[in-house]
Amino acid sequence: MESACTSVACYLASCGGKVTFPLITVAGLIDGINPCAIGMILLLLGYIIVFARQPGKILRLGGVYIFVVYLTYLTIGLLFYRSVTTLNFSPYRMVFDRILGLILLFAGAVNLKDFFAPGKGFSLEIPQKARPNLLKLVERASLPATIILAVLVTLLETPCSLPIYVGTATILNYSGFTTPLVLAYFAYYNFLFILPLVIILLLVWRGREMVSLKEWEHRAKRWMKLGLGILLVLMGGWLLI
Helix, strand or coil, X not given: CHHHHHHXXXXXXXXXXXXXXXXXXXXXXXXXXXXXXXXXXXXXXXXXXXXXXXXXXXHHHHHHHHHHHHHHHHHHHHHHHHHHHCCCCCCCHHHHHHHHXXXXXHHHHHHHHHHHCCCCCCCCCCCHHHHXXXXXXXXXXXXXXXXXXXXXXHHHCHHHHHHHHHHHHHHHHHHXXXXXXXXXXXXXXXXXXXXXXXXXXXXXXXXXXXXXXXXHHHHHHHHHHHHXXXXXXXXXXXXXX
């Protein structure tokens, strides 16, 4: 236990919110600006406008989609946090941290590869086999289909977003915060995660052309990968050191 305290645990516990709040803020914003989440909401809104020709549904279906994503992602984070806390007094805690650190480093390296060599080799993204089924849900443009779509996308986009979320949950576990404060941090993190989706929804609702948003997504995708990659490498290195 003493050796564990010499690394991340003592640093976060001693600095408290002075360290944790900026970390959670940066992690939440970078996690929210990821190609998987942004690409899917643009696909949904674009279909409602262009193919379904029902622009009146944009705010309702888009709002439901984002709200369900929030609840689903929050649940995933709390479940993982609960799992991590069970290892606090386990002799395997240090082994877990090392393995997690290596996983985060690997995920970061993959995202950095996508920045410097896009389209080559393995990438962290929604599985190709699942995309036709997601597209079928998009094409229904109904409330039940949107709810199912939001849950499935949140679960399937974990290769894009889960590594940072896992690192964040581990940082909160080390922080020494009370349970209510940890819950507040998770709520805050998930608000930051959906914030880009809310902004996109409002832009589309206010009449912003889908073509310009898709062009922005295409241009920004590599830079999203760069941000994800850098943060994952820092988190992974922190756990290993």
